Amino acid sequence: MLKLSRNERNDIVKRRLFKAAADIVGEMGYAEASVARITARAGVAQGTFYTHFPNRQDLLDRLLPELGQDMLAFIKARIDTGADARAQEEQRFRAFFDYLAEQPGFLRVLNEAEIFAPEGHRRHIDNIARNYVSLFRRGRAAGEIGDFTDAELEVVAHIFMGARGYLGQRYAGGGSGAPAHVMSAYSKLVGGLLFRAGGDKRRTT
Amino acid sequence: MLKLSRNERNDIVKRRLFKAAADIVGEMGYAEASVARITARAGVAQGTFYTHFPNRQDLLDRLLPELGQDMLAFIKARIDTGADARAQEEQRFRAFFDYLAEQPGFLRVLNEAEIFAPEGHRRHIDNIARNYVSLFRRGRAAGEIGDFTDAELEVVAHIFMGARGYLGQRYAGGGSGAPAHVMSAYSKLVGGLLFRAGGDKRRTT
Amino acid sequence: MLKLSRNERNDIVKRRLFKAAADIVGEMGYAEASVARITARAGVAQGTFYTHFPNRQDLLDRLLPELGQDMLAFIKARIDTGADARAQEEQRFRAFFDYLAEQPGFLRVLNEAEIFAPEGHRRHIDNIARNYVSLFRRGRAAGEIGDFTDAELEVVAHIFMGARGYLGQRYAGGGSGAPAHVMSAYSKLVGGLLFRAGGDKRRTT
Amino acid sequence: MLKLSRNERNDIVKRRLFKAAADIVGEMGYAEASVARITARAGVAQGTFYTHFPNRQDLLDRLLPELGQDMLAFIKARIDTGADARAQEEQRFRAFFDYLAEQPGFLRVLNEAEIFAPEGHRRHIDNIARNYVSLFRRGRAAGEIGDFTDAELEVVAHIFMGARGYLGQRYAGGGSGAPAHVMSAYSKLVGGLLFRAGGDKRRTT
DNA sequence: AATGAATGAGACTTCATTCAT
DNA sequence: CATGAATGAAGTCTCATTCAT
Structure with a gap:
């Protein structure tokens, strides 16, 4: 069927614009994601942009939350739910790097969103932190944490996010995982191995 | 207090421009640091900018490395060199938050630099990472790590930087330390306490 | 109540578009009367506009002449045809203010039409002037003028129209007549001089 | 001297922009007075506009008050201050038409300003009305009115303005006075009734 | 060295109109 | 007839940089 209904056509263009924007931001950053460039890559006229999004910022704000859901789904699919909390966090970390290998632009979107799409960024960070905290609480209940x-668990969630971000930034270049x-x-x-400091309770055990 | 290179020390106008830029970026971000605004705050004409810096980007790229040195000095002055490695890292972390309380703009410069002054950002991250690694190696030699x-130590350094950045972002608002x-x-x-996973060697000890 | 030509009488959509345009221009002026806004208020799609009017300007040009006929009818209904010419002009003037109180948008349409619908404006002015002149000639024949x-009568007609317009603009705000x-x-x-009505002192001369 | 000081050059460009805008509005109306057209006629780059005016509207708002002062000066220079009030008003009216013959665009500026530069229009109308009323009061004190x-004198002022405007609109085309x-x-x-000049028949009554 | 007016490319957005459905 | 997505020209304004003074 070559002919699509108007609704389908409409969705396709909107998706093309979204994809074009995500690609451009991933490659060159938000600052380069002008409406002119986005529409050019999507193959439509500039005016068409505004039949699908109220303005440029609106699209930019949707970018990270959407991609973030992708990432979460990608990672969740790679977790062995039978494993213990520590092993699962290792799997998550590895999966994060695998995701970066597949979506090299994600980290750029993530980092720049804080500046260019603060609303979307906050939403994303909250998503991830909530996700982490709920995992941690389950682990704590199971005696694994x-x-x-x-x-404090919220603090830990932010540490993990920070670690991911900075390590991804530094080491994800190769394109093939962590x-x-x-x-x-x-x-x-x-x-839990870095320091052998005196006050460590486990040592006294 | 900004420390400029030897040649610049006597150049009052240059120093004023630098200070103005740092203040503006700290308050409103790089995007608002137009040459017009910087020169206005410095109290000189726009053209004057170009007798001191080859272009806008050049000044922006110098910003973070310079401020980063400030931060490092601030932290170093608050470390008890007699304490063990773990205690020192806690002191460093606390001092970082104290610095943020004094220089609320620093975090903004740090985060945005990655986007608007990538050259300067890379230089800064390398500085800090090197600093960390050399501390860690000393700790390792002393049997404290x-x-x-x-x-791996470099990896740890990036984790710590990430933790600092994200935690600062999330919790430094109060203006009064961590x-x-x-x-x-x-x-x-x-x-080293988060997980009580089965394979932990210390537990078997 | 808008009176449209015979062909249009049964065309509900066309009438709705016309009414919507008149309301919008009265409230916000011609500049805000975009096809998008007119069709939105009329509750039809944008494209529908062009099945009823060849283009936007065409509708705009019909606006004032149509509303002007309304106004004329409104005024005519309030004239005591038995009164002398001077009294009738006073009644007309008062009725004009009453009309403005009922149709506060009319003055806006009238004033802006000169700019945004010059063709329609000229038609309206000619209508009113002709109307005036024919009244004046009857008065002159009756010895009342x-x-x-x-x-010269045409000149007087324009003076009266100018007076109406400027005075309406300045004093019709209250919403309750002159x-x-x-x-x-x-x-x-x-x-003063136009009329030789009974009370005129010069007649005693 | 071919070389002008910076200040002089600056003023010249600003004046050229102003003149260009006035000419364009007079010829084609405010709607056509885009920054692109104004700067093109003034022979400067578009960006130059914004070194002289904060925005387009600001210039448009200055247009009518400025031209209105010109008109007032033009008229004042043609009044015989020894004549009585009625003769003076006739001179003013004739001078107004002479001004229109010299500045054919003025009427367009005047009429459109109400819509496109309401702030400037109000200022102008107030100027003229105040001017009229003060003349009337002097005439009234002298027993000529x-x-x-x-x-009521304010009302009369508005009637006169309206008459001027509508009559100018209708009869000033010829380019050679009233x-x-x-x-x-x-x-x-x-x-008729406003003035009680010497030749007035009623006085003889 | 300092000045600041001038430049012109490029950003976002609006809108009358068309046309395939 | 009705629809509404698509078009693309045109509008205002910003800003890094240059250069004559």
Whole structure:
């Protein structure tokens, strides 16, 4: 069937615009994502943009939350739900790098969104943090996670997000997942091995 | 206080331009730091800008490395060099939040630089990472830090930077240092307590 | 109530578009009367506009002449045909203000039409002027109006229209007819030389 | 001296922009007075506009008050201050038509300003009305004008302005002053009751 | 060295009109 | 007849940079 209904056609163009914007932001950043460039890449006239989005900012604000859902789904599909909390966090971390290998632009969208699409950024960060905290609480209930208050768990979630972000930025260039030493360091640290400080309760055990 | 290179020290106008730019970026972000605004705040004509800097980007790229040195000096002055590695990292983290309370614009410069002054951002990140790694190696030599290769230490450095950045972003609003639960969570995690996974060697000890 | 030509009488959509346009122009002016807004208010699609009018300007040009006929009918219904010419002009002037109180948008249409619908404006002005002149000639024949040539009567008609327009603009805001001092000033001035009505002192000469 | 100081150059460009705008509005109306057209006629780049005016509307708002002052000066220079009030009003009316002959665009600026530069229009109307009223009051004090309250004098001022505007619109096309029959009709009508000049028949009563 | 007016490319957005459905 | 997505020209304004003074 070559002929599409008006509704289908409409959706296709909207999706093309969205995709074009995501690609451009991933490649060149929000600042280069002008309406002219987006519509050019989508193959439509500039005016067409405004039949699908009220303005440029609106599209930019939708970008990260949408891609963030993609990422979450991608990661969730790679988790062994039978594993313990620590193993799952390692799987999540590895899956994050795998996602970056598939969607090299994601990190750029993530980082720049804070500036160019603050509304969308906040929404995304909240999504991820909530997701993390709920996982942590389940782990805590299962006795797999130490003594952390709820407020502290939120802090931990932000640490993990920060680690992801900075490590992705630094080490995801290769296009083929997390390098071995990044995995090992992350695992050791997050798993609780970095310091052998005096006050560590486990040592007294 | 901005420290400019030797040649610049006596150049009052140049210093004023630099200060004006730093203030503007801290308050409103790089995007608002137009040459017109910078020169207006510095109290000189627009053309004067170009007798001191080859172009706008050049000044923007110098911003973060310069401010980063300030931050490093601030933190270093607050470290008890006699303490062990873990205690020192806690001091560094606390000092970072204290610095943010004093220089609320720093985080903005840091975050936006990645986008608007990538050259300067890379320089800054390398500075901090190098600094961290050299501290870690000293700790490792003293037996205060576990089994990490040099490459892994660099990974840890990025994790710490990421944690700082994201936690600062989320919790530094108050203007009066790190909240207690942020400190405690950071301490527990970084100190090695989050997971009680089965394979943890220390548990078998 | 809009009276459309015979062909249009049964065309509900066309009438709705016309009414919508008149309302919008009255409320916000011609500049805001975009096809999008007119069709939205009429509750039809944009494209539908062009099945009823060849283009936007065509509708705009019909607006004032149509509304002008309304106004004329409104005024005519309030004239005591038995009164002398001067009294009738006072009634007309008062009725004009009453019309403005009922149709506050009319003045806006009238004033802006000169710019945005010059063709329609010319037609309207000619209508009103012709109307005036024919009244004046009847008055002159009845000896109620002084020595004016036909060409001069046209001049007087324009003066009256100008007076109406400017006074309406300045004093019709209240929404309740002509203020007393406006009526009295108009009456004194206009009554001056044009009419030789009974109360005129010169007649005693 | 071919070389001008910067200040002089600056003023010249600003004046050229202003003149260009006035000419364009006079010829084609405010709607056609785009920044592109104004700067093109002034022979400068579009951006130059904004070094002299904060925005397009600002220039448009200055247009009528400025031209209105010109007109007032033009008229004042043609008044015989020794003549009585009625003769002076006739001179003013004739001078107004002479001004229109010299500045054919003025009427367009005047009429359209109400819509496109309402701020400037209000200022102009107030100027003229105040001017008229002060003349009337002097005439009333000198016994040359009949029984009108202050509020009524303002009404009369608006009638005169309206008459000027509509008559100018209708009869000023020729480019050579007021046609004889326009003058005579105006004179008869306006002379009617407002003024009690020496030749007034009623005085002999 | 300092000035600041001038430049012109490029950004976002609106809108009358067309045309395939 | 009705629809409404698509078009593309045109509008206002910003801004880094240059250059004559």
